[in-house]
Amino acid sequence: MKVLLLASPVVQPDFDRIARIPSLGLASIAGHIDDLCTVHVADLHGLNKPREYVRRIMKDGYDLVGLTAMSFQYQTALELAGIVKEAGAETAFGGYHPTLYCQEIGRSPDARLIDYIVRCEGEATFRELVMARMEGRPLEGILGLSYHQGKGMVHNPPRPLLDVSQIELPNRDCRLITRGFTSFDVPIDSVETSRGCTQGCKFCSINEMYGRTFRKFPIDRVIADIKDAKAHGAGSIFFPDDNITLDVKRLEKLCEAIIEEGLTHLRYKTQASASGIASSKRLVDKMGQAGFDGVFLGVESVNKRNLQFLGKGRMSDHAEKAVQYLHDNNIIVSTGLIGGNPEDDEEDMWENFKLARRMKVDFPIFYINTPYPKTPMREELKEMGLVTNDDFRFYDGLHANLRTKYLSAEEVQYITWQMNARYYDLEWFGYNKVKRLYPGWFAREILRLAPFYARRKLALALHLRSRKDFFREDLEKGELCKGVT
Numbered sequence: 001m002k003v004l005l006l007a008s009p010v011v012q013p014d015f016d017r018i019a020r021i022p023s024l025g026l027a028s029i030a031g032h033i034d035d036l037c038t039v040h041v042a043d044l045h046g047l048n049k050p051r052e053y054v055r056r057i058m059k060d061g062y063d064l065v066g067l068t069a070m071s072f073q074y075q076t077a078l079e080l081a082g083i084v085k086e087a088g089a090e091t092a093f094g095g096y097h098p099t100l101y102c103q104e105i106g107r108s109p110d111a112r113l114i115d116y117i118v119r120c121e122g123e124a125t126f127r128e129l130v131m132a133r134m135e136g137r138p139l140e141g142i143l144g145l146s147y148h149q150g151k152g153m154v155h156n157p158p159r160p161l162l163d164v165s166q167i168e169l170p171n172r173d174c175r176l177i178t179r180g181f182t183s184f185d186v187p188i189d190s191v192e193t194s195r196g197c198t199q200g201c202k203f204c205s206i207n208e209m210y211g212r213t214f215r216k217f218p219i220d221r222v223i224a225d226i227k228d229a230k231a232h233g234a235g236s237i238f239f240p241d242d243n244i245t246l247d248v249k250r251l252e253k254l255c256e257a258i259i260e261e262g263l264t265h266l267r268y269k270t271q272a273s274a275s276g277i278a279s280s281k282r283l284v285d286k287m288g289q290a291g292f293d294g295v296f297l298g299v300e301s302v303n304k305r306n307l308q309f310l311g312k313g314r315m316s317d318h319a320e321k322a323v324q325y326l327h328d329n330n331i332i333v334s335t336g337l338i339g340g341n342p343e344d345d346e347e348d349m350w351e352n353f354k355l356a357r358r359m360k361v362d363f364p365i366f367y368i369n370t371p372y373p374k375t376p377m378r379e380e381l382k383e384m385g386l387v388t389n390d391d392f393r394f395y396d397g398l399h400a401n402l403r404t405k406y407l408s409a410e411e412v413q414y415i416t417w418q419m420n421a422r423y424y425d426l427e428w429f430g431y432n433k434v435k436r437l438y439p440g441w442f443a444r445e446i447l448r449l450a451p452f453y454a455r456r457k458l459a460l461a462l463h464l465r466s467r468k469d470f471f472r473e474d475l476e477k478g479e480l481c482k483g484v485t
Contacts, residue, residue, distance in 0.1 A: 001036070001037040001038070001063050001064065001130065001133065001134050002037065002038045002039075002040075002060070002061055002062045002063050002064075003033060003037050003038065003039040003040070003062065003063065003064045003065070003066065003130065004039075004040050004041075004042065004057070004058075004062040004064075004065045004066070004089075005023075005026040005029060005030060005039065005040070005041045005042070005065075005066040005067075005068075005174075006026075006042050006044055006054065006065060006066065006067045006068070006080060007022070007023035007026055007041070007042065007043045007044055007045060007068060008044065008045065008067075008068065008069055008070070008073035008076060008077060009044035009045050009047065009050035009051075009076065010045070010072065010073040010076045011045045012396060012398060012478070013477075013478060013479050014479055016045070017445070018183065018184070018363070019182075019183035019184075019188060019238070019269075020045065020046065020180060020181050020182060020183075020188075021181060021183070021188055021189070021190055021238055022043045022046070022175060022177075022181045022189060022190070023041065023043050023068070024170060024189075024190035024191070024192060024240065025068060025095075025122065026041045026043075026066070026068060027041055027170035027171055027172055027174065027175065028122075028123060028167065028168070028170045029066065029122050029123055029126050030170070030171040030174040031123075031168040031169055031170050031171040032123040032124070032126065032127045032167075032168055033126065033127050033130050034171050034174065036127070036130050036131060036134065037130055037134070039171070039174050040174050040175075040176050041171075041174045041175045041176065042054075042057065042175075042176045042177055043175065043177050043181070044080075044177075046177045046179070046180045046181060047177065050080075051079070051080065051083065054080055054083050054084070055083055055087075057176075058083065058084060058087035058089065059087070062084075062087075062089050063089055063090065063133075064089060064090045064091075064092060064129075064130070064133065065081075065084045065089050065090070065091050065092070066091075066092045066093075066094060066118070066122075066126065067080060067081060067084075067091060067092070067093055067094070068093075068094050068095035069093065069094075069095045069096075069097050069098060070095060070096050070097055071096065071097045071372060071373055071392040071395040072392060072393055072394065072395045072396040073095075073097070074097045074098070074392055074393075075392070075393050077093065078110055078113055081093075081113040081114060082113055085113055090115040090116070090133075091113060091114055091115050091116070092114075092115065092116040092117070092118055092126065092129065093105075093114050093116070093117050093118070094117070094118040094119070094122045094126070096205050096209065097373065097392070098114075098117045098118075098119070099117070099119040099120050099209060100205060100208055100209070100373050100374040101373055101374070102117045102119055102146050102153075102155055103155065105117065105153075106146060106152060106153030106155065107152070107153075111148070111153055115147065115148065116129060116145060116146065116147050117145070117146035117147075117153075117155075118144065118145060119144045119145070119146060119155075119158065119159075120144055120158065120159060120161075120209055120210070121144075121159070121161065121162050121195075123162060123167060123168070124144075124159060124162060125142060125143065125144040125145055125159055128142045128145075129142060129145060139156070140156065141156075142156055143156055143157055143158065143159035143160075144156065144157075144158055144159030161196075161210060161211075161213060161215065162215075163215075164194075164195060164215045164216065164217050165217070165218055165221070167217070169221075169224065169225055169228055170225070170228070172189070172228065172229070172232045173232075178232075178233070182236075183236050183238070183267075183269065183294075184236075184434070184437075184438035184441040185438065185440060185441045186235045186236040186267060186438075187233050187234050187235050187236065188234060188235070188236040188237070188238055188269075189229040189232065189233075189234035189236075189237060189238070190229075190237070190238045190239070190240050191222060191225045191226050191229055191237050191238075191239060192217065192222075192225075192239065192240060192241055193216070193217050193222045193239055193241055193244060193251075193254060194214060194215060194216045194217060194241045194242070194243075194244060194246070194247075195210060195213075195214075195215050195241070195242065196210040196211070196212075196213040196214045196215055196242055196243075197210075197212070197214065197242040197243040197246065198212045198213065198214050198243075198246060199212075199243065199246075199273075200212065202375060202376040202377040202380070203338070203369065203370065203372065203375055203377040204372075204375065205372055205373075205374065205375055206242050208374050208375065210242075214243070214246050214247070216247065216250060219250075219253060219254055219257050220257075222254060222257075223257055223258070223261055223263075226258070226261075226263055226266070227261075227263070230263070230266060234266070235266060235267065236266065236267040236268070236269065237266055237267070237268050237269070238268075238269045238270065239268065239269070239270035239271075240270075240271070241270065241271070243272070243273055243276070244270050244271070244272055244276075245272040245273050245275075245276025245277060245279075245283075246273075246276065248276055248279055248280050248283050251283060251287075252280070252282065252283045252286050254290075255283075255286040255287055255289065255290035255292075256286065256290075258290040258291065259286075259289060259290055263290075263291070264289070264290055264291040265291065266291055267291055267292075267293045267294075268287075268290065268291050268292040268293070268294075269292070269293065269294035269295070269296075270292070270294075270295055270296070271295070271296040271297075271298070272295055272296070272297060272298075273297070273298055274297045274298065274299050274318040274319045274322040275318040275322075277295065277297065277318075277322035277325060277326065278318035278319075278321040278322040278325065279318075281325050284325040284326060284328075284329055284331075285325075285329060287329065287331065288328075288329030288330065288331060292329075292331055293330065293331055293332060293437055294331060294332040294334070295326055295331055295332070295333060295334070296334045296335070296336065297319065297322055297323070297326075297333060297334070297335045297336070298335075298336050299319045299335045299336060299337055299355070300336060300337065300338045305343060319335070319355070319359065320358075320359055323335075323359040323360070323361065324359075327360070327433065330433060330436075330437065331433075332362045332363070332433050332434055332437060333359075333361050333362050333363070333433075334361070334362060334363035334364070334365060335356060335359075335361045335363075335364050335365065336365050336367055337352035337355065337356060337364055337365065337366055337367065338352075338367045338368070338369050339352055339366060339367070339368060339369070339412065339415070339416055340368040340369040340400060340402060340404060340407075340412040340416070341369050341404065342381070342384055342386060342404055342405055343404065343405060343406075344404045344406070344407065344412075345404070345406040345407065346406075346407065346411075346415055349407075349412070349415050349416070349419075350415070350419070352364075352366060352419070353366070353419045353422070353423065356423065357423070357427075360431045360432075362432045362433050362434055363432075363434075364423060366416050366419045366420060367397045367398065368397065368398060368399065368400050368401075368402075368412060368413070368416055369381075369402060370395050370396070370397050370399075370401055370402075371387050371395075371401060371402060372395060373392070373395075381402055386402045386403055386404065386405075387401065387402050388400075388401060388402055388403055388409045389401040389402075389409070398416075399413070400412040400413040400416070413471075413475065414468075414471055417471050417474065417475075418467075456470055
């Protein structure tokens with residue numbers, strides 16, 4: 001049997017220029033079936049023409065093709081599934097959107113392109129699916145699997161969460177596309193140290209996938225995975241854990257293990273809670289010693305009312321201390337700040353901009369509140385009548401799919417676009433740490449963008465174009481973090 005696992009080609013262009021990371025989840029699934037069959041992983045976001053690539057590679061005779069998708073990637077996954085089905089192979093969908101929307105998908109016309117849905121964690125379920133298909137066994141006993149039976153799709157009972165100590169290392173040798181995955185020009189790969197989160201953020205899908213749980217990989221397993229990623233060419237490691245700072249002492253022990261194993265020459269990046277980072281200067285100092293140089297903080301909002309609505313508690317109270325600790329250790333800080341909440345007016349939205357400026361954040365991401373499928377947030381926003389768009393292609397956190405009580409969806413989008421335009425100015429140029437840590441990458445980006453902004457400013461000065469013209473141009477292209485000052 002030959003199996004192909006496809007990562008979505010759909011990414012946010014602005015993020016992709018900073019970090020293009022190969023899929024860890026698919027490499028993990030490959031590590032659980034490579035003793036059963038021939039398996040390859042194709043990270044399609046590393047290609048300019050992904051559809052042509054899939055048409056070509058399907059001529060190699062794959063029997064089963066797995067596709068993973070978040071909500072904004074789902075429509076493209078269906079298009080790729082059409083190519084796969086034309087080639088005569090079966091398809092298996094996985095990831096957040098197919099898992100949470102399996103019932104709706106099973107009743108929709110989409111189901112004709114989807115033979116199986118592997119729900120929640122895929123390692124054990126996908127392995128059992130491959131074994132059943134190879135041996136011709138029925139599928140009724142495979143937990144976490146949805147499949148066709150009769151005129152509809154049957155959804156087997158969910159699979160209990162896996163014991164992470166039993167999860168095999170990813171198989172990075174299965175990757176067909178190995179070039180072009182970098183962060184600030186340094187080759188990058190992912191290593192997970194834990195799964196799940198016990199916090200109850202209402203906008204997040206994690207709790208719907210794993211419940212409010214936190215499972216930790218053994219430290220020696222994490223170190224072995226880092227070494228394997230390094231052996232495959234990585235000079236930078238991203239830890240994509242859902243909330244790595246839930247156990248601060250454990251993260252400190254991981255840093256100590258990295259130091260003891262002589263792996264501090266690698267550059268580590270992660271996402272973390274502001275409260276976790278702010279709780280321990282000792283931890284952040286240890287992170288700096290271990291080689292961490294980038295942290296994404298989920299700050300969400302400066303507004304206490306909005307934090308309560310988002311289910312984030314007192315997050316902004318910790319943000320300034322967290323950013324200071326990180327900057328003291330020469331760690332680049334990116335923050336997620338969410339606007340477009342029900343009570344937001346224009347002034348409320350600009351408060352997030354002011355917070356980012358006050359903290360001297362290196363890369364703030366001005367997200368727009370998004371009613372992701374099956375989250376408590378979506379139900380509340382629907383009841384309020386604030387959701388304006390149900391086209392999941394735009395559910396990426398950067399497009400406005402709702403209005404507030406005081407702003408239209410287009411006004412929310414335009415204000416957010418303006419914030420991106422104004423943030424990256426000469427004041428930002430003076431304090432950001434990127435130019436010191438990655439001077440080559442930074443210089444090339446400045447040289448790339450300077451003519452772009454010069455042309456826009458000239459067009460404005462000559463009254464050839466308006467700011468709204470540029471706004472609509474960026475909106476059409478999906479590059480929403482540019483703007484014009």
